[in-house]
Amino acid sequence: METSSIYTGKVFEMARQQFEIVADHLDIPDHERTRILMPKRALAVSCPIHRDDGSVVVYQGYRVQHHLTLGPTKGGTRFASSVDVGEVAALAVWMSWKCALAGLPYGGAKGGIAVDPRALSRRELEALSRRYMQEMIPFVGPHTDVMAPDMGTNEQVMAWFMDTYSMYQGRTVSEVVTGKPVGTGGTAGRxxxxxxxxxxxxxxxxxxxxxxxxxxxxxxxxxxxxxxxxxxxxxxxxxxxxxxxxxxxxxxxxxxxxxxxxxxxxxxxxxxxxxxxxxxxxxxxxxxxxxxxxxxxxxxxxxxxxxxxxxxxxxxxxxxxxxxxxxxxxxxxxxxxxxxxxxxxxNAGGVIVSYFEWVQGLQQLFWDEDEVNDRLNRTLERSFQAVSRIAKQRSLSTRDAALSIGVEVVRNAKATRGLFP
Missing domain, CATH: 3.40.50.720 (NAD(P)-binding Rossmann-like Domain)
Known part of the structure; x- marks a missing residue:
């Protein structure tokens, strides 16, 4: 299977190898594999900010959207020195299989900035967060791509993301990100x-x-x-x-x-x-x-x-x-x-409750923490039972069973929708 040269590195190679193993188990023809595995869209943006000492520093940011076949893409944004487009792409691919396994109406996405957030002051962190979201605005939204926190980001960063997006829309759009503080549209237990x-x-x-x-x-x-x-x-x-x-x-x-x-x-x-x-x-x-x-x-x-x-x-x-x-x-x-x-x-609990937060934001109807936790456990239980059943039926490892379910869901959805135009 041929893959684009922009997705390189050990982490993306891991995601590719895992997919190939499962694709062999599922007897997926070679001509289908590239369409299932390779991301739909990859963005690279420059994020210049004023540092506290008066200098201007440009940070490299990325966002990869794996597929939009089942709904908007969904995934975290990490701030870490190691971030590159290959790592982000791998995480987006894994998020697709994760959402499909949990039965969520999402494709996978991931984003990040190559920066050590611990080296930034709070003002610098806010400036970088807002600049990154500003660059992403043409490509994200509640029905296109919904961001969430990840390594190096938190509730405060999500609040800055949401506020920046909302200022450009001229109204509050709390559902554009998840993992926000409860007081600004987040959900208890996220x-x-x-x-x-x-x-x-x-x-x-x-x-x-x-x-x-x-x-x-x-x-x-x-x-x-x-x-x-x-x-x-x-x-x-x-x-x-x-x-x-x-x-x-x-x-x-x-x-x-x-x-x-x-x-x-x-x-x-x-x-x-x-x-x-x-x-x-x-x-x-x-x-x-x-x-x-x-x-x-x-x-x-x-x-x-x-x-x-x-x-x-x-x-x-x-x-x-x-x-x-x-x-x-x-x-x-x-x-x-x-x-x-x-x-x-x-680790699907985060995206499952992020889905709950997104739904609550769209409906403007919020649940208490006990209800969130109950729904979380029921969703995890369904996934656990499905993985255990497939592992036993097909004599697979639990990883291969979980990946098989996720890949099959995405493959079947793409087959049903067909190829446009």
Whole structure:
């Protein structure tokens, strides 16, 4: 299958390899594959801002929309130094399979700016956020492409996005983004949704393999929005969190860490660094420590062929996007003692509740947090059961089963609509 040369890099190659494996399982002809995999549209924009010292700096921004066959595209916007068009395209492709698996009327999208947001002042961050949205206005909208937060962005950035778009429309358009503060049209439970979804699915996987969450041990790589909420939720269910890490530090204590204290420290300082000296640990070695539940909730490509054989967990719950390389997948397929909750299922809670927020914004009818959580769990349950059923029926890994469902939904929709003109 030929692919465009603009989509390069290890992350996009991962997405392509995963698709090819599933396309082989589904017997998709070669002439159909490029249309299903390759993004519909990719945007690259320059975002100049005045820095606080008076200088002008230009940042590179991107937005990739994978397909609009089922409805508007949907996806986060990340601010990170590593952002490039290949990474953004891969994340958009994964979002398409994720939305299709969850039964949401979206195609996948993703955006980002190559910047370290921690190096910006609040004023600079606002200026960059608003400039990025200004450049995106011709290509986004409530029925075209709906943005959401991701790594390096948050509720405040979404509020700036929404306000910028609304100023150009001459009216408030709260539904153009999701993940906003509740006071400006957001939905209760959105910030916690991805982490809560991870914890819910860990519970379902534990039931499947006969593991009690209460009394189990967990290690979480990444203590941001997803990892911290998953840790707090699992701890509340009786699990012992024995290891955590972020970009700044890693901690391990087989007797259990104080998750609430860790969360409070991060809220105050912005990272795990400086929390403790007694339980400091090597971040790379953390992933291979014995535990019941391992949750990579940080970045892509951390479970590799070098460490996949050394994992000592019973459940691998992928809170991050693309944490497991295809080479590691091949090893895990030969390790049935590890139950893998693949990323497009495991971290779908965020986009599911983003969909709820979008619907509420369109209708101007809002739900309370209990209703949001109930709908979230029911949607995740349907997806979990579908993946389990397909994996059993077709003798597939859970990842290949999840991807098969997502790819089939998109493929069938494209076939039904036909090719225009």
């Amino acid at each position: 910030r916690e949704a991805t982490g809560r979804g991870v914890a819910y699915l860990v519970g379902r996987a534990a039931e499947t393999i006969g593991l009690r969450v209460s009394g189990s041990t967990a290690i979480i790589q990444g203590f941001g929005n997803v990892g911290s909420v998953a840790a707090l939720t699992l701890e509340a269910a009786g699990a012992k969190i024995i290891g955590v890490s972020d970009h700044s530090a890693a901690y391990f204590d087989k007797n259990g860490l104080n998750v609430s204290a860790l969360d409070a420290h991060v809220a105050k300082t912005g990272s795990l660094a400086g929390y403790s000296t007694e339980s400091l640990f090597d971040a790379e070695s953390l992933l291979v420590q014995p535990c019941d539940i391992l949750i990579p909730a940080a970045v892509e490509r951390v479970v590799t062929k070098k460490n996949a054989s050394d994992l000592k967990c019973r459940i691998l719950a992928e809170g991050a996007n693309g944490p497991t390389t295809p080479e590691a997948d091949a090893i895990l397929r030969e390790r049935p003692e590890i139950f893998v909750i693949p990323d497009i299922l495991c």
